[in-house]
Amino acid sequence: MTDPLEVSPHEFGTLRLFTTALDPDDASNITAQNVNRLLGANVDLISEKIEVIPTRSVAGLGLTGYLRDGYGIPEDQLQGRAAQLDAVSGLLVFLPASAFGGKAASLDPHPSMRFLGLFHEEKAAAPGPMAPTDSAKGTVEPARPKKSTTAASGGKRSWLIALGALLIAAVLVLAAFR
Numbered sequence: 001m002t003d004p005l006e007v008s009p010h011e012f013g014t015l016r017l018f019t020t021a022l023d024p025d026d027a028s029n030i031t032a033q034n035v036n037r038l039l040g041a042n043v044d045l046i047s048e049k050i051e052v053i054p055t056r057s058v059a060g061l062g063l064t065g066y067l068r069d070g071y072g073i074p075e076d077q078l079q080g081r082a083a084q085l086d087a088v089s090g091l092l093v094f095l096p097a098s099a100f101g102g103k104a105a106s107l108d109p110h111p112s113m114r115f116l117g118l119f120h121e122e123k124a125a126a127p128g129p130m131a132p133t134d135s136a137k138g139t140v141e142p143a144r145p146k147k148s149t150t151a152a153s154g155g156k157r158s159w160l161i162a163l164g165a166l167l168i169a170a171v172l173v174l175a176a177f178r
Contacts, residue, residue, distance in 0.1 A: 004118035005107040011097040013123070015071050017116040018093040018109065019055075035093055040108035049099035055089050062086040071096070072121040081117070088116065 002008075004016065018039075020030065032050040036043045058066040063085040067073040071094070078085070093113070109115060 005109070005115065007097070007100050007103075007105040007107065009100075009102055009104040011100070013121040014097045015067075015073065015119045015121065016095040016107075017067075017119065018095070018113045019088050019116055020091040020093070020112050020114070030091055030093075038110040038113050039095075040106065043105050043107065044101070044103060045095070045099045046101050047099075049096055051092075051094040053092050053094075055092055058092070063088055063092070067119060071119070073119045074122050077119055085116065 030038065030052060032047040032052050035047075035050055035052060036045045039045075055063065061069065062082070064078045064082045067085070068075060068078060
């Protein structure tokens with residue numbers, strides 16, 4: 001097994017979960033914008049992808065319910081850990097793989113940060129072919145090849161020119177015999 005604090009540049013569908021040893025009131029200065037400073041030197045994160053919330057925000061669902069319903073963590077990864085996870089208090093820091101922006105990173109969390117685990121989201125089913133909806137039916141017509149007007153009109157013009165030349169020649173021949 002690889003070190004859960006080592007992030008691969010090709011990582012996808014993983015979630016690292018941390019909590020602080022600080023009381024949420026004392027940790028109010030920890031935000032998604034500055035949490036990278038608590039995770040080690042040279043850790044560059046996309047703050048919009050990070051979630052930092054107090055455990056009281058997930059009290060209704062419990063942390064396991066939040067991981068399952070909010071992040072798509074399968075039940076088999078949460079079994080046997082539900083009591084431990086639901087008992088966590090403090091500030092929660094959710095770091096999905098997308099927060100690293102496809103860059104490798106070595107996390108060295110500050111002593112106030114406690115690593116709770118590395119979770120893997122459920123594998124999404126491969127998308128199938130999309131069927132058109134009723135609202136889209138009849139709104140787009142299939143492309144039909146256009147007839148070339150230049151070729152058709154060019155052919156007509158040549159016939160007219162040839163006929164005109166023939167008439168002129170006929171008039172000249174008749175005029176010569178008079």
